[in-house]
Amino acid sequence: MNKRLLINTWLCDGCGLCELVCAFSHTGLWHPALSRIKVLEDKKNGLFFPTTCAHCVNPPCANACLMNVIVKDPETGLTIRNESSCIGCRACEISCPFNVCLFDYVNEVVVNCDLCKGDPLCVKVCPTGAIEFVSVEETPERKRVAAASDRLLESAQR
Amino acid sequence: MYGYAGKILELDLSNRRVVFRELSPEFASQNIGGIGFNARILYDELKPGVDPLGEENILVFSAGALVGSPFPTAARTEASAKSPMTGTFGTSNSGMFFGTQLKNAGFDAVILKGKADKPVYILISDENVEILDAASLWGKDSWETIDILKARHRGVELALIGQAGENLIRFASLENGRYDGWGRTGLGAVMGSKNLKAVAVRGSRGIRPHDPAGLLAVTKKGQDLIKSSSSYIAFTEYGTMNATIPYGKFNALGNHNFSRGTLDGWKENFGKQVVDVFSDRHMACQSCIIACAHWVEITEGKYKGLKMKDMEITPMVAFGATLGLSTEAAIKGSELSQRYGVDMVSIAGVIAFATELYKNGIITREDLGYELEFGDDDTAFQLMKDIVERRGLGKILAEGTKRAAEHFDGAQKYAVHIKGLEIPMIDARGRWSTWTLGMLTNIRGGDHLRCRNPVENLRYNENNYDYTKERFGFKSHVYDYLDMPDNLKEEIIDMENDTVDIAKMSHWAEDLINLYNSVGICIRPPVMDRIGPTTLAEAYQVFTGIDMNPVEIMEGAERAWNLMKLFNLREGEDIKDLKFPRRFYEEAIGEKILDEAKVQQVLSNYFKARGWDPDSGRPKDETLSRLKI
Numbered sequence: 001m002n003k004r005l006l007i008n009t010w011l012c013d014g015c016g017l018c019e020l021v022c023a024f025s026h027t028g029l030w031h032p033a034l035s036r037i038k039v040l041e042d043k044k045n046g047l048f049f050p051t052t053c054a055h056c057v058n059p060p061c062a063n064a065c066l067m068n069v070i071v072k073d074p075e076t077g078l079t080i081r082n083e084s085s086c087i088g089c090r091a092c093e094i095s096c097p098f099n100v101c102l103f104d105y106v107n108e109v110v111v112n113c114d115l116c117k118g119d120p121l122c123v124k125v126c127p128t129g130a131i132e133f134v135s136v137e138e139t140p141e142r143k144r145v146a147a148a149s150d151r152l153l154e155s156a157q158r
Numbered sequence: 159m160y161g162y163a164g165k166i167l168e169l170d171l172s173n174r175r176v177v178f179r180e181l182s183p184e185f186a187s188q189n190i191g192g193i194g195f196n197a198r199i200l201y202d203e204l205k206p207g208v209d210p211l212g213e214e215n216i217l218v219f220s221a222g223a224l225v226g227s228p229f230p231t232a233a234r235t236e237a238s239a240k241s242p243m244t245g246t247f248g249t250s251n252s253g254m255f256f257g258t259q260l261k262n263a264g265f266d267a268v269i270l271k272g273k274a275d276k277p278v279y280i281l282i283s284d285e286n287v288e289i290l291d292a293a294s295l296w297g298k299d300s301w302e303t304i305d306i307l308k309a310r311h312r313g314v315e316l317a318l319i320g321q322a323g324e325n326l327i328r329f330a331s332l333e334n335g336r337y338d339g340w341g342r343t344g345l346g347a348v349m350g351s352k353n354l355k356a357v358a359v360r361g362s363r364g365i366r367p368h369d370p371a372g373l374l375a376v377t378k379k380g381q382d383l384i385k386s387s388s389s390y391i392a393f394t395e396y397g398t399m400n401a402t403i404p405y406g407k408f409n410a411l412g413n414h415n416f417s418r419g420t421l422d423g424w425k426e427n428f429g430k431q432v433v434d435v436f437s438d439r440h441m442a443c444q445s446c447i448i449a450c451a452h453w454v455e456i457t458e459g460k461y462k463g464l465k466m467k468d469m470e471i472t473p474m475v476a477f478g479a480t481l482g483l484s485t486e487a488a489i490k491g492s493e494l495s496q497r498y499g500v501d502m503v504s505i506a507g508v509i510a511f512a513t514e515l516y517k518n519g520i521i522t523r524e525d526l527g528y529e530l531e532f533g534d535d536d537t538a539f540q541l542m543k544d545i546v547e548r549r550g551l552g553k554i555l556a557e558g559t560k561r562a563a564e565h566f567d568g569a570q571k572y573a574v575h576i577k578g579l580e581i582p583m584i585d586a587r588g589r590w591s592t593w594t595l596g597m598l599t600n601i602r603g604g605d606h607l608r609c610r611n612p613v614e615n616l617r618y619n620e621n622n623y624d625y626t627k628e629r630f631g632f633k634s635h636v637y638d639y640l641d642m643p644d645n646l647k648e649e650i651i652d653m654e655n656d657t658v659d660i661a662k663m664s665h666w667a668e669d670l671i672n673l674y675n676s677v678g679i680c681i682r683p684p685v686m687d688r689i690g691p692t693t694l695a696e697a698y699q700v701f702t703g704i705d706m707n708p709v710e711i712m713e714g715a716e717r718a719w720n721l722m723k724l725f726n727l728r729e730g731e732d733i734k735d736l737k738f739p740r741r742f743y744e745e746a747i748g749e750k751i752l753d754e755a756k757v758q759q760v761l762s763n764y765f766k767a768r769g770w771d772p773d774s775g776r777p778k779d780e781t782l783s784r785l786k787i
Contacts, residue, residue: 031364
């Protein structure tokens with residue numbers, strides 16, 4: 001599986017359905033703190049930014065982990081955790097440059113997005129298409145095109 | 159308990175006593191949640207005849223039963239108390255994220271009693287309930303307070319008041335964070351009278367559904383139903399602004415304090431196309447797939463730089479039509495009302511009332527210090543400030559239109575309210591429909607949000623010949639999609655003559671909306687014309703594990719409506735109070751005027767449909783025993 005979540009932040013309207021079903025499908029509870037995807041909010045500008053694990057090739061969280069709980073799955077390339085060995089020191093949370101390792105304070109372990117075993121539920125429920133599931137190759141390409149068209153639009157307006 | 163959080167928090171501010179009540183399955187299934195809980199709690203626990211702004215009034219917040227689930231639009235929380243405006247059941251509904259946090263903190267409802275001896279706010283963080291000092295917040299507007307409290311307590315959702323609530327302006331609102339509010343019936347003044355600035359809540363408990371797979375399935379079903387509605391796409395694009403042009407065309411906007419029909423440039427300034435001028439993105443409440451709200455930015459002119467969630471029909475009509483302001487000024491008006499924490503409909507109504515008094519020489523420049531004119535935003539906002547700060551004439555107007563009218567000779571004919579609550583858009587003279595009858599029968603007074611024909615057809619407006627009927631005018635598939643028992647469909651909708659029986663539809667629509675407010679979903683048209691008791695009973699069952707068939711769940715909603723009616727009757731409401739303002743019967747809009755006898759006839763048909771006495775409007779004993787009250 002060589003697919004990742006692609007987040008089109010400009011489409012997000014902040015309904016929180018992704019958080020809801022994520023927590024739900026992983027824990028059976030609706031509980032915002034248990035969601036592996038977080039919608040950040042810019043209150044003054046009415047903007048929303050869903051954020052989740054990028055599954056870095058060389059993940060800082062894995063390097064920070066004292067217990068070697070975090071490993072890269074050789075087949076899928078995903079950053080996965082052996083949660084039963086997690087001591088809850090939260091070093092990975094601090095080391096994550098995107099702040100998307102999330103501390104599950106019910107079970108006192110840190111968790112990250114596991115892409116729902118290849119069929120992410122957040123993608124299915126997102127009503128606006130802000131979260132897509134696309135191949136690793138496609139993601140940077142799409143981002144470049146989006147950024148370029150923004151720039152083009154800006155220069156056209158100038 | 160599944161679905162429900164399982165506890166009700168009771169807090170007495172007078173003696174700082176906190177009680178956790180267990181939510182019993184019987185109480186839950188009898189009253190469902192949201193407004194159903196509030197109706198039961200206030201009916202059982204509030205002594206009749208108390209001063210709405212006194213220590214004895216009770217303010218209740220209840221999250222809907224489905225809140226916390228992914229069911230589409232399940233975000234809504236009902237706040238209720240005895241209203242300082244009407245002296246009867248005061249209630250208001252709001253979405254966003256307050257309810258989900260409340261349930262996550264472990265509470266389905268919060269009951270606030272008593273009065274603190276100095277300004278305080280409450281922090282609910284799971285079972286830790288703290289009463290904290292609010293001296294430094296008192297006097298701050300609601301947005302400043304939100305910024306301070308959100309920085310101080312991470313992740314909280316807030317119900318709070320601005321200066322209006324502190325100053326006991328009778329129509330002060332409760333703000334729900336920065337984006338929404340419990341606007342109507344003056345609940346902010348009730349909170350202010352308790353010396354309470356804010357309720358901050360955050361939760362980390364989580365809600366356990368009875369049947370997770372079933373819940374996801376019914377969520378999907380609900381989403382598909384809403385998406386299949388013919389108004390879905392329109393609502394995702396323009397939200398409630400879709401209706402501004404039709405209501406303008408019907409002469410039903412209540413322009414200039416309901417004194418005139420048409421307004422120049424209404425279509426150009428307030429048609430749905432203006433949304434594209436001011437907004438390029440949408441906002442949603444918890445779990446919503448419609449996202450009708452718009453993020454608005456003003457980029458030029460006097461109000462340049464203003465950014466907020468706005469452009470819904472009610473504030474646009476309140477400031478744009480009732481007061482006749484420009485589009486930008488209408489947005490500014492919503493900002494000011496939110497910051498001060500006043501009900502937009504009532505403040506616009508009161509200012510419009512004062513402006514008409516000024517026009518007719520009943521109040522003068524000497525009384526006021528400045529001139530009032532429809533369409534002048536500077537003086538309108540000056541008067542708003544005077545009202546909120548209770549300065550000069552503002553002190554009288556802060557009591558609301560009904561009370562202020564008693565103060566000035568000859569002012570009665572300009573006072574537009576029902577049961578003391580100012581009327582929002584939709585002038586019943588311009589458009590007689592289920593919706594406008596609903597303003598008379600509304601438990602909370604002159605308001606349009608508790609009775610709405612789920613299949614209202616905005617293409618037609620030709621009912622004035624016969625007050626009992628409204629044109630249906632849809633193809634038969636709309637009729638098929640409607641989630642209503644077949645026998646009722648046949649009784650209410652006459653397919654042959656293409657009409658809807660207004661009295662009977664009002665009964666159904668009020669109960670349906672009461673059901674929505676009990677389970678905590680939204681009354682936007684794409685929801686209303688598709689989702690009804692069948693889907694909701696199913697969602698309720700999979701979420702809470704309590705078996706309830708569509709008839710029983712509807713009965714629960716009807717029970718709550720009757721409880722609220724009994725509450726009102728106990729507070730002295732009389733059938734004579736259910737009247738439109740005099741000018742609706744005496745002054746024509748265009749050529750249209752209301753025929754009082756015909757209105758009374760439909761009203762009495764409505765009482766009959768409800769099983770209430772047609773002459774006195776009191777629920778009959780057999781109706782109450784059928785509803786197990």
